[in-house]
Amino acid sequence: MPDLCSRNRRFMTPTKIKNRLGLLSLVVSIGLVAIKFYAYHLTRSQAVLTDALESIINVFTSGFALYSLYLASLPKDENHPYGHGKIENLSLGFEGGLIFMAGAFILYSASRHLLHPEPVAKPDWGVLLLASTAVVNLAVGMILVRSGKKLKSVALVGDGQHLFIDAITSIVSSAALLLVQATGIVQFDSGAALLLGGFILVNGGRMLRKAVSGLMDETDIAVVAEVIAELQAQRRPSWIDVHNLRVQRYGSNLHIDCHMQMPYYLTLEQVHTQLHDIEELIRARFAVEVEMFVHADPCTPAACSLCLMPACPVRQHPLLHEVPWTVHNAIKNERHRLD
Numbered sequence: 001m002p003d004l005c006s007r008n009r010r011f012m013t014p015t016k017i018k019n020r021l022g023l024l025s026l027v028v029s030i031g032l033v034a035i036k037f038y039a040y041h042l043t044r045s046q047a048v049l050t051d052a053l054e055s056i057i058n059v060f061t062s063g064f065a066l067y068s069l070y071l072a073s074l075p076k077d078e079n080h081p082y083g084h085g086k087i088e089n090l091s092l093g094f095e096g097g098l099i100f101m102a103g104a105f106i107l108y109s110a111s112r113h114l115l116h117p118e119p120v121a122k123p124d125w126g127v128l129l130l131a132s133t134a135v136v137n138l139a140v141g142m143i144l145v146r147s148g149k150k151l152k153s154v155a156l157v158g159d160g161q162h163l164f165i166d167a168i169t170s171i172v173s174s175a176a177l178l179l180v181q182a183t184g185i186v187q188f189d190s191g192a193a194l195l196l197g198g199f200i201l202v203n204g205g206r207m208l209r210k211a212v213s214g215l216m217d218e219t220d221i222a223v224v225a226e227v228i229a230e231l232q233a234q235r236r237p238s239w240i241d242v243h244n245l246r247v248q249r250y251g252s253n254l255h256i257d258c259h260m261q262m263p264y265y266l267t268l269e270q271v272h273t274q275l276h277d278i279e280e281l282i283r284a285r286f287a288v289e290v291e292m293f294v295h296a297d298p299c300t301p302a303a304c305s306l307c308l309m310p311a312c313p314v315r316q317h318p319l320l321h322e323v324p325w326t327v328h329n330a331i332k333n334e335r336h337r338l339d
Contacts, residue, residue, distance in 0.1 A: 014151050014288075015073040021147055022066035025159050028140050029058035032133045032166075043126035045180075046113045047173035047192040050106045051130060054169050054200055057102050061095035061162060065155045072155070082291075085250030088155040089214035095158055096207025099165070103201030110193035117186040123177035130170040130177075137167035152249075152288045154214060158207060165203050169196050214249065223247050225327050227256060230285045231278070232325045237308040238262055238274060240299055241336035242325055254286060257293040261335055263309055264298035271296050297335070305338050 036052035039045075068091035074084045120126075144160030147153075176192030179185070224247050231242055245258035260278065262271060279292045299307065304317035323329065323336050 015069075017147065018069045018151055018153050018156060019066070019073070021144055021156055022062070022069045022159070025140065025144060025163070026059070026062040026066055028136060028163075029055065029062045032136060033059055035129055035133055036170075039126045039129040042122045042129075043120055043177065044118065045120045045123070045126055045173070045177060046110055046118075046190050047176040047196065048126050048130065050110065050193040050196050051133075051166075051169045051173045053106060054099070054102055054196075055133075055166055057095075057098045058162060058166055061091075061098060062159060064094050065091045065159045067091075068155050069153070072153075082248075082255060083250050083253060085253050086215065088153060089211050091155045092158040092207055092214070093211030095162060096204050096209075096211055098204075099162065099200055100204030100208060103197050103199075103204050106193060106197035106200060110190050110197050114187060114190035114194060117190055120177065120180045120186055120189050123181040126177045127174045127181075130174045134167045134170035134174070137163045137170065141167060152253075154210075154249075158210075161203075161207070165200065169200070172196055219331075220247060220249060221327060223249070223254070224331065226285070227282060228325050228327060228330045230282060231330075234281050235325070236274075237310060238266065239278075240303050240307050240309075241323065242330050243335055244333040245330045253289040253291070255291045256282065257295070258330070259295045259297050259333075261297045261299055261303060263307075263312065263314075264300075265314060300335075302337060303335065306336060 033052065033055040036048065036055050040048045040052050068087045071084045071087045074080075076083045141160045141163030144156050144163065146160075148156030148158075148160055172192055172195065176188050179188040224245065227247060228242070228245065231239075240261040240263070243259050243261070246256070248255040260275070262274065266274070275294045275296060278294050279290075282292055283290045301316045304312075304315050305320040306323045307315070307319060308322060309315075320338055323338070329336055
């Protein structure tokens with residue numbers, strides 16, 4: 001029976017894996033928010049209330065993330081020629097926005113209770129309940145972040161990072177309750193809530209920044225460098241230079257386009273074969289769907305000094321040296337040349 005289960009997981013599609021992980025996050029978030037509000041009911045602690053309010057955001061964002069994963073899995077259509085993957089960035093922005101607003105409200109509430117502190121009841125029960133939720137959040141968050149990075153899912157990574165934040169708030173809230181119990185100083189409770197509010201506010205802002213960068217097609221230098229390194233590793237003499245290379249991410253999928261300079265005397269069929277080979281080696285390199293468009297440029301005499309073609313019938317200048325392809329020269333919209 002275990003072998004059958006593992007075999008089923010092995011043949012599960014990335015879309016099904018992402019949807020199941022999104023559902024796991026939603027179910028866990030609902031269960032933990034109930035536990036935290038019960039802990040607040042017992043303790044009347046501001047730190048615990050902060051933790052519970054932050055967890056409510058988990059429920060909304062996990063639900064939206066699950067819906068975004070479903071939309072991102074839909075195939076391309078006439079209205080969405082590049083697919084629906086951008087919804088994952090919108091999901092991250094929605095999550096970051098809610099976290100940011102929650103942080104601002106928590107700062108306001110904690111400041112008010114710091115000036116007018118209230119007693120904390122049953123801190124031992126609060127510590128026990130919050131510690132258990134922190135363990136669950138850390139475990140599920142780790143699963144989501146690792147799987148999200150492997151599947152190139154912005155929504156899953158964002159959801160997992162939010163669970164990490166939730167775990168940290170639970171740990172800090174537990175520490176505040178222990179301090180209140182040990183010292184009798186109730187200001188530790190409101191002080192912890194104030195600290196958590198600032199932490200949540202900053203992390204919400206970071207998530208918003210990342211979402212906006214994805215929606216604005218900000219260059220992911222790490223992915224661009226990986227594409228260029230693969231082209232350099234598989235480089236052929238007829239590939240004189242690659243330039244104007246751009247990579248856009250649509251959810252977990254990649255759209256890549258570039259210009260490739262080739263000998264002008266190659267036939268159309270030969271050029272087509274070369275371009276097809278380039279597209280296939282890039283698709284084989286990445287474990288996600290890759291859409292690649294390569295524009296072929298004919299060579300000019302200026303390229304002779306860096307062209308690696310052996311016994312070129314039209315060479316006008318000798319080969320001086322190879323120009324390695326790097327992020328610096330491959331993303332520029334100009335042909336390579338020797339300075």
